Amino acid sequence: GQNIDQPTEMTATEGAIVQINCTYQTSGFNGLFWYQQHAGEAPTFLSYNVLDGLEEKGRFSSFLSRSKGYSYLLLKELQMKDSASYLCAVLTPTGGFKTIFGAGTRLFVKA
Amino acid sequence: DADVTQTPRNRITKTGKRIMLECSQTKGHDRMYWYRQDPGLGLRLIYYSFDVKDINKGEISDGYSVSRQAQAKFSLSLESAIPNQTALYFCATSETRSEETQYFGPGTRLLVL
Numbered sequence: 001g002q003n004i005d006q007p008t009e010m011t012a013t014e015g016a017i018v019q020i021n022c023t024y025q026t027s028g029f030n031g032l033f034w035y036q037q038h039a040g041e042a043p044t045f046l047s048y049n050v051l052d053g054l055e056e057k058g059r060f061s062s063f064l065s066r067s068k069g070y071s072y073l074l075l076k077e078l079q080m081k082d083s084a085s086y087l088c089a090v091l092t093p094t095g096g097f098k099t100i101f102g103a104g105t106r107l108f109v110k111a
Numbered sequence: 112d113a114d115v116t117q118t119p120r121n122r123i124t125k126t127g128k129r130i131m132l133e134c135s136q137t138k139g140h141d142r143m144y145w146y147r148q149d150p151g152l153g154l155r156l157i158y159y160s161f162d163v164k165d166i167n168k169g170e171i172s173d174g175y176s177v178s179r180q181a182q183a184k185f186s187l188s189l190e191s192a193i194p195n196q197t198a199l200y201f202c203a204t205s206e207t208r209s210e211e212t213q214y215f216g217p218g219t220r221l222l223v224l
Contacts, residue, residue: 008151033212042201042215043154087153091211096161098169099213101146103153 002026004102006088011108012078020073020105022088030097033089034062034073037104043087047073075107083109114138115216117202123222124192132187132219134202142205143185144213145169145177147198154201160185161207192223 003025012018024032031050035043049055049064049071061074073086085104092098115136124130134143141162146154146169156169158177166177174196178186189196202216 031211035213040218042217043213044215045212048212089154095159095167097211098156098159099211101154103151 002090002092002100004088004090004100006086006102006105008103009106009108011110012075014078014080014109014111016078017074017076018078018107020075020086020088020107022071022073022102024069024071024088024090024100024102026090026092026100028093029066029090030093031091032062032064032071033087033091033099034060034071035087035089037085037087039084046086078109080109080111083107115202115204115214117200117216117219119219120217121220123224125224126191126193128192130189130192130221132189132200132202132221134185134187134216136183136202136204136214136216138204138206138214139182140204140206140214141182142207142211143179144203144205145175145185145187146201146203147171147196148201148218149198157187189221189223192221194223197221197223 006022034046037043047062054063059076087104088102144159145157160179176188200219203213
């Protein structure tokens with residue numbers, strides 16, 4: 001089966017660091033994505049990991065461990081505009097490569 | 112101009128009506144997708160198309176049909192709308208031979224009464 005788990009909600013303070021975890025069990029693996037989605041808007045691409053390790057991009061970093069079926073998204077120097085849902089998604093080779101999305105983590109950044 | 116557009120952006124319809132949601136893209140991508148998003152359930156794949164002659168069912172295709180009229184256009188139809196099809200619908204595209212990053216349209220908010 002295909003299963004992606006991430007926390008439903010998290011709250012953090014402006015200026016702090018927050019880590020959003022994602023675990024997955026899928027039929028095959030070809031990469032893991034993180035998308036950001038503000039309320040009522042379309043998801044937008046944040047990061048892509050295909051090899052183990054940490055990928056850093058400005059205030060955002062994403063980590064992958066394929067052997068553990070685990071990833072996290074790290075957001076540093078939180079800003080109010082980071083309040084959004086963060087979707088973990090796995091690219092699988094089934095059906096000619098499809099992306100399976102987790103339900104998303106709603107992050108609330110408070111002053 | 113947006114690369115992926117959807118029309119209409121909002122739609123209210125009645126149970127039993129047939130409706131069509133349209134998606135157009137100017138990114139030149141081969142692959143197009145239709146998802147629905149419900150609170151707490153995330154994005155679920157309805158149909159996807161890897162080129163004009165290729166249409167595939169996703170995990171929740173019952174009650175829906177699609178048409179890929181051209182590389183740039185992918186339409187989703189609800190044959191006979193029912194209230195539990197009330198949701199936010201997204202069209203997305205991706206380019207073959209890349210890491211399959213998906214680019215989403217702005218969404219269509221559908222309410223079935």
